[in-house]
Amino acid sequence: MATVGRALLILALVVALYGIAVSIYGALRGRDDWIASGRRSVYAIAGLVTGAFAILEIAFLRSDFSFATVASHSSTTTPLFYKASAAWSSQEGSLLLWLWMLSLWSSLVLFLTRRQVRRVAPYATAVLLGFAAFFASLLVFKETPFGLLATVPAEGAGLNPLLRHPSMMTHPVMLYSGYTLFAIPFAFAIGALITRQVGAADWIRATRRFALAAWLFLGIGILLGARWSYVELGWGGYWAWDPVENASLLPWLTGTAFIHSIMIQEKRGMLKIWNVSLILATGILAILGTFLVRSGILDSIHAFGASTLGVPFVILIGVMTAGSIGLVLWRREALRSENRLDSLLSREAIFLLNNLVLVAMAFVVFWGTFWPLIAEALTGTRRALGPPWFDQYTVPLAIVLVLLSGIGPVIAWRKATASNARRNFLLPAVAALGLGVVLAIFGVASRPLALAMFVCGAFVVASVGQEFWRGVGVRRAMTGEGPLGALRSLVARNRRRYGGYLVHVGMALLFVGVAASSAFDNGRDVRLTPGQSVTTGGYDFTYTRATSEISATRSGLEKITFGAVVDVRRDGRHVVTLHPERGFYPSRDVAGLGPVGRFFEGEATSEIGLKAGVLRDIWTAMTPDIRKLLPTIKEGDRVFAAAAGKLPPELEGQALGTALNGIVDRYLADRPAATFRVITSPLVTWIWVGSIVVFLGGLIALWPGADTARRRVTARYAARVAQELGRA
């Protein structure tokens, strides 16, 4: 099977190279048959890579340890769900996922646009095939997922316990979907520049929906990563400004700017250079994100170790950057704006300002991320920046951004008049400032930046709410529908606009959650023994008792868990009982370890105790002090070593179970101490609620509108009529 998988990848590489050649030849010669052949190459690659991916998945699901990647990333005891997702936990598996996503999304886009942008599409196809050829060649020549082991082990190393989280199935897929989807508008922009077809109708309208999908998938992927960090890793945060995290944020920021500024090009024929530059930069940044994970160029907790992929990626990024700059300079005359900005008080100006803020944020994040390399070049010493540096720039910029997202949707195009401004902004401004005054009275003024974010967030919710209110009112007056029916038809008639409004509300909620939880959280690390308490944020946390458990699967013992029962009270009143735990998985490397000690030398994962609330999250994690158990563990290993070969395997398993039960009982009897991290953090839930609202708004904006569906039916009808006429 591995040979078939490898052959499919080689074939995919050959087809990609063929497709590039025929697409360009067809475009140069005006030969539709060659162009169609190039497009079909993309479909063929999707089929070939799907086959290769299926072979890898089957190998994981069947625990076929002859595959090196299966042996090192899965085991027979790994649950089925995680066996499936373990396929992309390795360098080579994740590269295959990248290629698979790229081929699927490219096929979908080229199929849907097969009758549009006919001059641009062949070059876009060649660019997409270029990406496919790049990743296929990495998989063929550098990092094959189909490498075989000379000696097949009886058991695999297993998926790292920390990756056994439902997000493992969705987070990478979403991120890669975002990255690969951003390659599509990038490719069409290149095609538009080559063919000089740089108007909105030439490439933006054909790919706008895919840019939005890329933005949405990437955003959801980032937020799923943040959620994973919050609930799975025992530190209580959701964002660490790590280089690889930042790398995923960069294309999202420039992509956000792009999906706003293309509206100005569509509406007024302005910002053509800006738009094409933004999407080219976004495409490059998407590849840069992939490069950072795989090059080891920067110290990141998310970067693969000992990777050899840095040089190929540097070459790809270099070619993309030089090509993009060259093409923009070559076509600068065709990219001149058709109109000029009429007034600084207009939607165009606000969108432009929004773009500048987003690009400034992207620049700051880029600068901070690459500062170690910049500093090394400037001073000869590699230096790194921490979260406070990022916060000092991004927080004020985020406040301005949220404010603009409240102004943009309601300010008039071309030029806003005083009456227009009064009509649209008076109520939201009064509501937001009113909330600000109330919050200031309750002490929020001690954190002025957080207060500013709350006021701006309230302004966005009020201004968007006002728009919905007015729209529903007009619909009701026109059609006599009920409020819900009017709301439904209002949104259905202009999904892009109202979906976008919902996204703005979601982002405002998200930023309010971030501001509140960053500015007003209370946390403590404390060592407690059963019966002892600690107070933080007005809540009393009492370590009531210790817990322990041995978990087994059909294949054997899975882990030992030591936990705590924590009683949380406020003013003497019971609030919640939390159960933080730490699970100890047996070491993958058994050399030199006894059967008992092996359980305490492997991975350990935190299961947090969390009470999520509308106003406040109460979060705990614990690390048990197992030092008192060490003599018992050593004694257990000594006994097993002495009995080695004397016990039949089934009795050895029973004896191990008895020994571990003894350790568990000993732990409970000792009234063990544990180190707790307790955090009370306000409005964290609103980060996730805001994310869901963003997701819903994005889906609404993406969904084909009634007019699009009607156009498609009409086109189909017209084609059929023409066919019938032809027959007649």
Place this chain on the structure above:
Amino acid sequence: MPPARKRKVRLVAALSAAVVLACALVYTSLLGSSEVVTPSDLVTATAGTSYQLTGKVVNDSVRTTSDGVDFRVRDRDGSTSVPVTYSGAVPDPFREDREVIITVRKEGATFVGERDSLVTKCPSKFTEDATQRS
């Protein structure tokens, strides 16, 4: 003001603002950053200065304390190591022989880790042993 002159003034203003912001960025970056070092670089470390130390946790060096861990960090491809005393959240993947990044300051003969600055390589990215592949 004629439009051409107006455009020129705007361009100069925008460029000036960009230069000022760029200078501010460089200044704050130099001021707020820590030198990225390996254990062998710390031989000449100055007391009180903050460093971002990267390296691997030395085998058999981890000692759990009441509010954190004491351990030694060595060069990725060498044996020079330094002692680190750390208090704060210990990441789940923290183990011996694993890559860590931690902000430290020299205090006497040891290096004291900044609270909550200890990070360990994400578990999906550990280097695998590929030597046995056919």
